[in-house]
Amino acid sequence: MLVLRDGDVLGLLSSLSREEAQRLLSRLHDVLREFSQSKAAGPEERTIHQPERETIATRLGNTSLFMPSSITTSTGVKVVTISSGGLKGSINVFAPAGELLGVLNAEEVTAFRTSLAVMIAYVRYPHPKTKVVVFGAGRQAEWHVQLALLLGDVRQVTVVNRSSARRMERLFEQLRKRYPRTEFRLLLKTGAGPDYDTQLRSRLADSEVIFCCTPATTPHFPHSYLDRKSRFISLIGSYKPSMQEVDKDTLLSGDCIYVDTKEGCLVEAGELIKANVSADQLVEIGELHDDSLLRPNGNLVFKCVGMGIMDLVIARELLAMAKEKELGLRVDDF
Template identity: 35%
Template sequence: MPLTILSRSNLRELLHSLTRDEIRTLQANLSEALREYSTGSQDKGCSATYQPQRTAITRQNGCTTLFMPATTGKTLGIKMISLQDGAKAGCAIERSGYDADESDSNSNSRRRVSSARNSVASISSEMSDLSVGSSQEDGGSVSPTATKDSGGDSTDSSTLLTGCVNQQPVISKTLGAWPGAGTRDTSPRGSVTLLDGESLPFALINAHELTAFRTALASLMIFNKRKKVRTLLVFGAGTQAYWHIRLALTLRGDEIRRVYIVNRSFDRAAKLLQDIYLPENSDWRRDVKFSAVSSDFGDYFRILKEHVRKADVIFCCTPSLTPLFPAEFLTSREGRQKGRLIIAVGSYKAHMAELHPDILRDEVNVTPPHRHFHKHTRRSGVVVVDSLDAAIKEAGEIVQAGVKPKQLVELGELLMVRHATLNDDGQSEEKGLTEWVEKGNVIFKSVGLGLMDLVTGGDLVRLARERNLGTTVDDF
């Protein structure tokens, strides 16, 4: 069995060479895997009930390593990534989530599938009149009851066991909300090992670029369905920010007009802009206008508020301990005059938060309707996540906001509901769900899954072999 080794530079070269059609194919394969993860039985290899548990160890030097095994039923893999996060030394294995008394995995799988199917009727009846400019202030929620299981790129071994929340201030003094100057690089270091159905290794991939790329692929599944993506706001200037911007413009660049980048360090934001404006990036960059701002700017608060209010899509890609902007930017009457897609992928511990908890509370706590005469976007009643069990324990925004499991819906469940309601013309018959995804207020929180690395990594290895990229060991 030949073994293909993709270094960080190999993988970056491959990712930069991908066409729009190839990216869409990668995204479609990942979409199918996430749908099976959320709704499949144990007969489906991608099903949550068929995924091994992860383990984390923290060494005496404060470096935490997370071991994330996964399987599609046909291939196996494990991702090992480390961060110098200063946690206490020890070892932890992931426990089942909030529903610990459910021991039968097959029963859990059936419960998960039934939940997702029941959500079709729930979304149809409760969201059929959800729109911008409705004549009612509130009312109508999407509440598909999600269940477990887990995954995610957290590296805090304590959250694997307890999910405890460290009390943190909700807004930093600068409103920038990033770790202070000199803080360590939060990008994970490690690798992904892939094995075939006979447990023979066929690939070894550097995890840094893969993690950012596959996260952006998942984030943009909802982005692809949005009606309006004219203005993007991106918090952060690292690898995650780069791939969210690049994939967004590659997939829908002809509709995007402005990209605002907000970062604590203006120098780093400027470096990101330099990379974007390289001559070889002109095809996907097009004539989109970019601008950058940092928390050092004298008029930062006013500019930040203006950017948030103008944005059609907000990408949060920072390891922030405190919210990136005040909740009222989005929760006030002015803030809810239009629907936005808000994607948060940067925080990875229960005490971290890119979004103010009040933003999530405002979205999920639906009150009885009453008449009004101002334009607004109605509350959906849910937050979308990649893995419910992991989000409940590790997503700081969700933990701190006290969002309940019934107020969360997995991305895979949304994909399943849409797939189940397509008519012969390929159009969804669920008008409420379609309007919400296309125009409503949608919050997506991602903590990551080992399955995402396995599926996307395997596809990338096949493309690398076609392009003769990487190092091949013929008889490993």
């Protein structure tokens, strides 16, 4: 049994090569394809089991999420608690007969697997992806930036955040060394004064890719800030009816909305609920059978609410990588 602490997980993920990231992306996509196919299968043939998550909100103001899942060759459970101190928790991975294979710190894995799911749609977007605007400066935003650089040809990154730069300036310093031809900019609402809106408008007008990575309850910009040029737009922040990162016109600015799970997005994603979106407007990325490019009519919009199977498959891959690289804490007599 292997224990991967936050530092072990970060060590593995931050040194990923493009090929390793592409391999993880393919593994994640394969599991999402199995998930979409599994829905039509009877209980006997089903290979993916993704029950609803359980939530406990305590009187101390902490919310714990329990996310069980099985991909048949592994079974797992992620338990995370969201408190005023952020998100903390672990992912337990079991062999089919129940042997505990590993325990991983969940923080970095959660941000990485969500961003990687976004990249499944991003790498299939056929138009230029050189100018990126990211809303949010938390862990999700950090991984969106890193993976977009690793898997694309990004020349300009603008991170837009409400208050502070968080860890983004430190990340930019590292990324400038690795990607010297890319320009990195921060736009902070606090401190920018009346100029904020002008700068935001200009960055959005230039953008080809917009990643939204916040728990916002009001849209980051009105649809009128975008011209008719096609863009890639992803939304990973909302998980309650009261939450939304973009307005209805932006949400519906493509010929469909790509999602990780139709059922999950219809009940959890505030943008979709407010816009009265129905299942026939959604396409699961698991329904994309081959690796060909998508041909969006308008913007390519992707919404992800996340599932335990995404944590499980990435956790399993990380355990295999850690074993190979002799990382982590080995416990032989568990």
